[in-house]
Amino acid sequence: MFNVPVIDISAYVDPQSTAAQRAEVARALDEAATTVGFMQIVGHGVPAAAVEGLTEAFDAFYALPLGVKKSYMPRAGENRGYSPPKSESLSMSLGVANANQMNDYFEAFTVGAGRSSYPQRLNLPESSYPENLWPDDVVPAFRPGVEEWFGHARDVSRKLLRGFTDGLGLPTDYFDDLVDHSIDVLNLNNYALPEGEIELAGELTGMGAHTDFGILTILWADQVPGLQILDPDGVWQDVQPADGALIVNLGDAMARWTNDRWVSTIHRVDPPIVDGRIIRRRSAAFFFDGNFDAVIETLPGCARTDRPEYSPITVAENINAKLAGLRAGIAPTDASREAQRLTSALGAARSDTQAV
Template sequence: MDRIPTLDLRRLDSDRDAFVAELGASYRHFGFCCFSHHGIDDTLIADAYGEFARFFALPTEAKSRYTVTAPGGGGRGYIGFRVETARTSDIADLKEFYHIGRNDGPPDDPVLRPNVWPEQVEGFRAHGLALFGAMEAAGQRVLTAIALDLGLEPGFFAQLTNRGDSILRALHYPPIAPEHLPAVRAEAHEDISLITLLVGATASGLEVLTREGAWLPIDAEPGTLVVNVGDMMQRLTNQAYPSTTHRVVNPTGDAARRSRYSMPFFLAPNMDYLIETLPGCIGRDGNHYPEPITAHDYLLQRLREIRLQTG
């Protein structure tokens, strides 16, 4: 297998066994898989990009009004340019972003914080919530196939993610200026949650580190959904599904003078879920994660490492 495959997600219904086998093979080898016909409307994607770009075009002072400074605030609202830092680096990434979370959590929930919405961009909220819902639905279909590949009931993940602190991240990578170097748009890192969904970014740059130690560019066709394994899934599956290192490299030439936008969706389990190695994933090598940890505690631990959590 020399390239990450693109599978038709409709085959989950029409050709389930073969589809699940191909998906499982891709995740076990790459930690990544791509999907066509995923059900996320192209017009919604384009309109959401437009609304998010209008927000990022605002002056820094206006955007900073939507920074949540309370402990754990990195899970909602605006996070400024050069704040997030990969845990293996001392140099902050060349990006700014905005977090949109679940909007239907109970008001007294100790973990799910309320969203904040920019007043200056009229369609930001509506498009953000619509895209959140569409990506969550697509993610649940992928999780159904993952469950089947792992020998679990099809609804296994649905019951442990129905109150999860999933996050839609609207990302802006500004044009590269000489004074930014040697920083990069996104240093090599792994994601935290169960899976990450990414609808086509507005420019290339995403690369995946293969088992052989080479960087493999992902230049998916327009409209393709890229879905990768996160650290929580890696823990749950005892590394059967690897959380693969990836990065966003700096462009060169004219492309360096243009912004790049992307919209990853981090699909998370319920924060009280105890991440404990699945019995069916403990083989001859034993259990790599003998100490269970709640999703909330693990999330806070990782957010501190990348400077998005101070409390």
């Protein structure tokens, strides 16, 4: 039976926990990362008030007219601000064309760590660390609500990385120098729009099939259907968060670091439609990506005789290539192995559907 495990990570939150308690959680994380690539975490310590602040900020911004939201679109070459519907195609981040190119039906607002987030670091490239575009003049409560959630998600990501490090049997501080100026990004995704704001051409795509780019993703989402992950048999499986849980999945950087011992799982969002109307779904995806100059190469203990190792690549090179795919339709040149995984899985999914 397909299962996304629920894992209590409180042993990595509570400073009074024992080594044995942490080891038990690390084993559970390792098993989930090896078999599913997704997990639900509880005991993460994020207060309910932070969720309330996030959703209030979220609702206030997305209630604005489309023209106002578009005034906060990213500056050229920067991954910050508002992205309207049909401006992205997630499957092209791996160079796999969607039949409905650039028809991913969601709008998003992106914030992240800018150069000012790491004042002790000199000469960080603006392309990887742009400053945020805040709609302070129209939604004053947006920034504080989003920044509070961002801080909690960042804290949870570091605690999870400790658990992952233990699960891989690495020294506790192994990743410290690889994430001390991490490219942390938060996408606020909205899957419902007022009627008439946009015309759909072809089959509806909420968010196309893709893998995430970085180390791990922490997702808060409404308990509304939509998120689907592709299981090893090529079948799309629905995933909804349990009460109080955050959904976590691994990204391509961690899959490359572990030489696919751990799985960066293909997933998509298939928006729920009732009586021809989309049921609104909100999600906040925090991407913990690592330092721009960190080199992704096979970790100790992850070399395999049955699988070639990935070519070394920096975190920034990996992200920039995939952003060019999803935003501009330019296929990345160093994602052939990941693209093959996606096309093979999608082929299996189509075959399974046709057989039924």
